[in-house]
Amino acid sequence: MTTLDQRTLRIAYSPCPNDTFVFDALAHGRIPGAPALDVAFADIDVTNGMAERGELDVLKVSYAVLPYVLDEYALLPCGGALGRGCGPLVLTREAGTDLTGRTVAVPSEKSTAYLLFRLWAADVVPGGVGEIVVMPFHEIMPAVRDGKVDAGLVIHEARFTYRNYGLHKLADMGEHWEETTGLPIPLGAILARRSLGEETLTGLADAIRASVRAAWDDPEASRPYVMEHAQEMDPAVADQHIGLYVNEFTADLGEDGYAAVRGLLTRAAAEGLVPPLGPDALRFP
Structure with missing residues (x-):
């Protein structure tokens, strides 16, 4: 060294x-x-x-x-x-929610998670999502649970804990990235x-x-x-x-x-x- x-x-x-x-x-x-x-x-x-x-x-x-x-x-x-297998998740209160025009909470607009989310949305939400709300990471799952936003973009240990909030995984940004790029x-x-x-x-x-x-x-x-x-x-x-x-x-x-x-x-x-x-x-x- x-x-x-x-x-x-x-x-x-x-x-x-x-x-x-x-x-x-x-x-x-x-x-x-x-x-x-x-x-x-x-x-x-x-x-x-x-x-x-x-x-x-x-x-x-x-x-x-x-x-x-x-x-x-x-x-x-x-x-x-x-x-691999470690990407951000989009969570919703109801399974299969259509995000067209919906409000989505994100931890930052200058994050890899946000870029992956926007690339995913460009492919699978042709009508486009609605308002993007930036909030501290620890507030996102409670906000989705309580109906303050329609969906939340989460990272890290939320992969292991989101079910504790009664939430559903709408999509895995990492899966989409890996399937479309192999990287x-x-x-x-x-x-x-x-x-x-x-x-x-x-x-x-x-x-x-x-x-x-x-x-x-x-x-x-x-x-x-x-x-x-x-x-x-x-x-x-x-x-x-x-x-x-x-x-x-x-x-x-x-x-x-x-x-x-x-x-x-x-x-x-x-x-x-x-x-x-x-x-x-x-x-x-």
């Missing part, structure tokens, strides 16, 4: 189990030669805004924000969340400031990979950190969450990972949802 200078990098990622699992060893100084981290916890809609404002050295963001920030930040080839689902990315320099960026990627491997080698070592920041989550749900979102693409994007990212952002740009990517935008370092 490339040895980095000992500057402290300011980083923000979510308190979700997959992020704390991935970064546990690195955040706690257990990766030799890695930089010290000054960690802030924030939901992804907050870190997306941080990236757009050029704050912090390293950020976990949605892939949907990449077209707006890649001049200043580089996409790291590891540490993020891609996968994994790009969800969350790790970005680092380009001005850190090539050596630091390469060393940081090596350190993140080492942190992922350390968590896989000894999952119990990360459990206190994971559960400290997921205090209201059942440990079994936390384990499901990690199992779903931490996988081979977390260790390295690889050809399929990069194809998925470029494919999503190219299709979204064609729909006018994001600016187009430049030909070298995803190059690392």
